[in-house]
Structure formats: structure tokens, C-alpha cells
Amino acid sequence: MHLKRQGGYNVPLAGRPASPTETLPEPDALFLPVESGRLTFTDPAVADGQTVRAGEVLARDPVHFDVPLLAPRGGTVRLDAVEGHVVLEDLAAPEEEQGEQGPPAPDPRQSLLDLGAWAFLEDAYTGAVPDPAAAPSAVIVSTVRLEPFGVRGEAMLREGLSAFSRGLERLQGLLEYQPIYLVMPDVDSPLADEVHERLRGHAFLQIVTIPLRYPMDDFALIARGLGLDPGGAPVWALRTEGVLAVDRALTASRPTLDVLATVGGPAARRPRHLRLPAGYPLQTIRSTDVVEDARLVLGGAMTGRMADDAVRGMPVGCPGLTALAPMRGRPLFGWIRPGGSRQSYSRTFLSRLRGAFPERMPTALRGERRACIACGLCEEVCPAGIMPHMVHKYLYQGLLDDAERLGVDLCVGCGLCAYVCPSKIDLRAQFLQAQQDLAEERREAAEAAAAAAAKADAQEGADA
């Protein structure tokens, strides 16, 4: 099956990492951020000064089904050494991998949770950690990651195609009859052929191809394209690294301790794939891999989080670092230069005649904030099919309900509208805020309704 969709755009950012994967020297200490994107490990499971072995639970996230934070290496725990981090010192050397097969796990979902593989799963529509107890309606496995510069599934597939295919089988073992959709790029490559060849026999798999255009790999877009009900049972979604983690957990009963991450972007000295333990000191990466005064983004340039000085180590589940340089010097009459070296989504730059090329984009607004001029570029680029300029107009006037009517909930937060906006309006942030406000409103309404119903019930009981 092929999923087609309007909109989308590949931001021509320079600094795409080249294979193969490299390993960094073992660090002296690991700094595991308590706040790691969608997980917050607030429940410590160890005491300060305690010595732990690799794979032991350091802390848990009480909000998200007690997902554990595992120690990537053996060492001594320091809980209060650095604000907001669990620090591991006196690290032991990483253990040698043994290929032996462990006993089959009696409760596979519990093993996934305990061995750190569950954190790789997300709900396709909400992005939240799915409830391990609930059965999904479908599973989406994606080998594509289009945001510059997350690790490409490709790089990982090359490392372990047999582990990947075994992982898919393990995953299927968790399900009853639900389908697994395997998302592949719609390009011909030897690797794609090999994957097709190997997975041909799996009847439970349905291969779905998507165009290699950001953000067509978004799970919500894929789920919508497949016609999966957003209101029904959850749709599990995971990427290549998730399948590999599932395989490790259920085949060898091993936790996933090292992850594949990228250091890419225009300010990366040598963009590359790296095999790292979570908590790897960012300072080390800063000194070896990126140019001076670079801005380090946790994740991709479109949706990632800016790493300020408070973040000391690689967060759990972070797919990579994007290094961006600030603007050096301010060009004279920059706005009216023909623009042969700058690329724009619009057709107003001379570079249009050249075709796409990797550009060393600075992290800058490249213009000044203005009121919306209704140019319509955001609507053109939006993959969710909403009209960002109209939604913005309503939200600007405080008309949340009208924004809801226009489908602000369909926004997947890819950030392309804010990227192309000539008025430099932060549309993405505004829409995500509106989604939160709407969710809050709905929650309150539901609570009020529940309270009213309970009151009515009590009244009825009293009457009887």
C-alpha cells in the first residue's frame, strides 16, 4: 500500500550524517536527565552513593506506567550532584555481549517494561506512552525518520536485519490478530529489496510505503492515512530501534542500554552516527563534534528541544543532536539579494533555478516578526490539510472554538508552517498550545459531566 499526502517539504539543511556507526570513548561519568522529553523519572529507585550494575533500575516515571530509567553502565549513583540529573560515577566497563538465548519471558509486556523497551512505544495519535495493559487496534512500525537529523532506520537496519525481523515476530507474539503495518520509503534500494525479500513470508505484516518527504513519517499522519480510528483502541507505533529493543528484551532478556544517535547539522564538525549510552556527557560531544558557539538541539531542527546549559547528558530516547550555528555577520541588504545560495520554499529566490542542495542554515529568524499577510504558504506546506493562517487568525482573536472547528487538533506539530512563514509567526507553538487548552477544556467538561451524573445518581438513590 502506498500513502500519498499533500504538503510536506524537505528542509535542505546541511550536515547529514554518513554511515557507518562509530563509537565514542567511554565517558568518566553519565548524566541522566530526569526530564527526558515525554518521560519524567521522578521516583528514585536507588539511594545516593549506592553501587549499581548495568541494567538496574535507577528511577521510574510514576505518571507513565512506572517506565524505568535503567543504568546504562555499572557505577556509583549520585542523586544530588547535578540538578535535575541522576549521575553515575566510577563507571564499570561495558559487559561483553553474549549471544545466548534466555528463557522465554512469562509476561512479555512486563519484560518489555522492565527492560526499557516499552519506552520506545508510543501512541500513534497522541505520542504518549501506551498503556501496557490495553490491547492495541494496530501496530505501526516505521523504518523511516525524516526529520533532520534523527537516526535513519536504514542505518540501524543495516546493522541487524535478522534481529529486526525477529523483533517483528516477537511483537506479533504480543498481539492477537491485529495487523502490523511496516512503513518503508517508496524508493528502490538494495536494502529495501532485502527487507522485502526477508519479510515476504510474514502474513501478519502489511508493507506501507510513504514518500521521503518530511513529515510523511509522522505516526499520526500514517495512522490517519491508514484509516485507523483515532477514538478507538490505541494504535501502537515504534521505529526500528524500538523493534530492536523488543528483540533484545524478549529474545535475550537483555535491556537496551546503548542507543544509536546522530550528531548532524551545519555546525557538526563531522556529521556521524554514534553508538552511545544514555546520559553521555554533552560537554564531551560539544568539545569533539561541534564547532564553537554552536547551538545544540536535542532531536531535530524542526521539533527538537534546545539544550541549554542545564542539560548535561544525552536524555533517554533522544534520537540525535542537531548542531546549528548562529548567524555570523549581518549581510547588507540581505532581503533583496538575488539569493543564489539561500533556499526558500517559496519561489522568490534565484536558487530555485539550481535545484535543492544542502545549505548551512544559521539558527535565525531570517527576517522580522510581522502580522500575517495571508500569503498562503503555510496552507500549501501543511501535511495535515488544515489552514494554518485561518487557525492563527482565530487563535489571535481568542476564538478557541472556531480554531477547533477548523481542525487545529489535526495539527501534527511538524513545524513546517512556522518554517515557511514570511511574517515569522510561531504557528507551531501556538497550535500545540491550543491543543493543550482544548484538551484541558474537554477534561474539565467531562469532569463536570461526571460530577453532574454522580449527583443525579445520588439524588435518585435518595429519592428511592
Add this chain to the structure above:
Amino acid sequence: MKGLERLFARLRRPFERTPLRFFRPLFDAIEAFHLWPATEPDKPPWVRDPLDVKRYMSMVVIGLVPPLLVGLYLFGLRVLAVILVSYAVGGAIEVLFACVRREEINEGFLVTGLIFPLALPPGIPLWMVAVGVAAGVILGKELFGGTGRNLFNPALLGRCILTVGYPTAMGAWIEPKAAWPGRLLEYAVAPESYAGAADAAVDTAASAVDAVTMATPLVEGKAALEAPETFYEQAEPVANLVWGNVAGCIGETSAVAILLGAAFLLLVGVVPWRTVAGSLAGFLVLGAALHAAAPATFGPVGWHLFAGGFLFGTVYMATDPVSSPITKPAKMVYGLLIGVLVVLIRNLTGYVEGVTFAILLGNIAAPTLDEIVVRWRTRRLET
């Protein structure tokens, strides 16, 4: 550019501390005009497209260059004086409002300040240019809250006010001169210009040449309709309309120049093709049908297409992103409406030209058209 950066950094201080800070928006605008801002985004995406409003607006200005050059060639140096007054007065008002509001100066006036004079007759008294641009910018834009929030195209509103207020002066046409070097070296004035003292002084200083006034093709065309069978013998030949060698507003006479500008604007995607296509379709289809039905009332549509300001209005005025609808289907309908209205006003009312009124009426309809499209879309989303 380090030197310039340092210079601006040094000059910035008084505009932040001393009473000069009233003029801070002006300083910021001048700085941003010279040096591209290096502001970093505080929210993702951390990289942004290099297109900004300045560039967007300057595309329109570039698109206006061909009709401007033709107007300059045909009508002489007075065109420059008209543009200068428009930019000076319009710019001063924009700067004043920005300073009082403590908001940034908007680039929109670069376009308004140029479109407005191009839509005026070349012989118009200069004080009237000032009145028109002031009225248009204040009533049409600033009172609504500035660029992006206005209902009407400010240039058109200014022109409308002049048309209604000074109908005779708005007929101060100048005879075009096509033979090389045109009027490029002349400062021509219309003999019955209702010039005030200021104009007289300028005219003397520029050693003005009296030019013959003449009726515009649309006036002649309406007269020619009395004998429809000999229309083409009496009316202006289409070739003249296409090349622009006729009396009319500064920028509107040459269809070739306008189409050149339109091609550029469509190519860079600054002008929505839907509006242009809708307007042309409405104009051509209704015009052809009515001409076939009642040739004594409605002139031939192929002639009307190139006469007057229809093409200029369609390409440069109707497509103003702020005062036209935002949704795509509404753009089409809006264009259609304008084309239809131009045909009706030109042929059925006492006016010979109806582009200004047609587009202003279209501006009024724009929000409603958008709302209809939004309702229709949401109903589709719900089902």
C-alpha cells in the same frame, strides 16, 4: 559589514535612552533595511526559511517596474514627482503611526506608495496625490490597525476618495508620446490642471510643457457604441491599447507591460493565480455573452479587456493578499465577482470605468466568502 554593524550599534543608544526613543521604530526600520536581522528563534523550528515580508513586498515592487517604466516614457518626468509625493506623504504617515503605536514600521507601504500613483492620471495636481495617499493610508489601513488587519486595499480607497471628491481633476489626462524618446525628458502638465500655487511653482521650476489632454479610450468607446456596427472604426485600435499608446492612468495603459509584471509575479508565486484567473474568466465570459446579446449596450469584450484599468487592477490590486480572501475557493469566486462587476459598472452605469469600485466591493465581500468556505470545509470535516 562589521563597520556598518558597529555604526548602527553606536547610533542605537540614543534611540533607546533619550527622548529620541519615540523614533525607535524608524531607527529599527532603517537598520533592518541595511542589515539583515540575526535574531534567533526562541521556539522550534530552530531554522527558518529566508523569505521575509520585506522580500515578499519587494517582489510586488519589482513586478510594478514594467508599467512604471512605460508610464514614465509616455507621460514624462511628472510621473516621478507624483510617485515621490506619494511615497513621502504615505511613508511619513506610516512612520508616524508606527512611532505612536510603538510598533514596527510595515513594509506594506512600499507597495501601497507605488501602486497608488500608478493608478492616478498623470496630470493630477500634486497636492491631490498627497490628500489621496493620506486618506487611503489613514482610513484604509491605520484605522484598522495597520497592515494585515485592513479590510480595503488602501491604495484603492485613496483613489476612490479622489474619484468621488475631485471628478474633474481625476480626468487630467495627458496625451502620450510614443516616438522616441517619448516624454522622458519632458515635465508635461495637463493644460487644465487645477494646479495650486505649489504645483505652479514646481511647474515653473521644471519648465513644464503643456500637453494636450485627450479623452481616454473608454470614454471614446462608450460614445462609439451609438453606432455598434462601426465600433472598431471609431474606437481606439486594440494595438494601441496593447502597447499603451493611449491616454489613461500612469501605469494602466500598457497591457504588455502589465502582463510582463504579471508573468513575473505569477512565476515567483506572490500573486495568487486563482484571483487572476477568476477575474479574467468573469470578465470575459459575462462580457462576451452580454455583447452578443446586446451589442448596442455592451462593447466588444476583446477591446474592453485591454482598455482602461482592468488588467492593472486584476494583477496588482485585486491580488493584494490582505484585502482579498484567504481560502483558495474564495479567491476564485472573489476574482469572478470583480470581473463581473467591472463589466456591469462599465456598461450599465454613468461611469465609464468601474475597476476601483468593483475591487472595493470585492474587498467587502472577501470576509464573507472566506466564512462560507470555512463553514463548508468544517461541515466536510465533520462528516
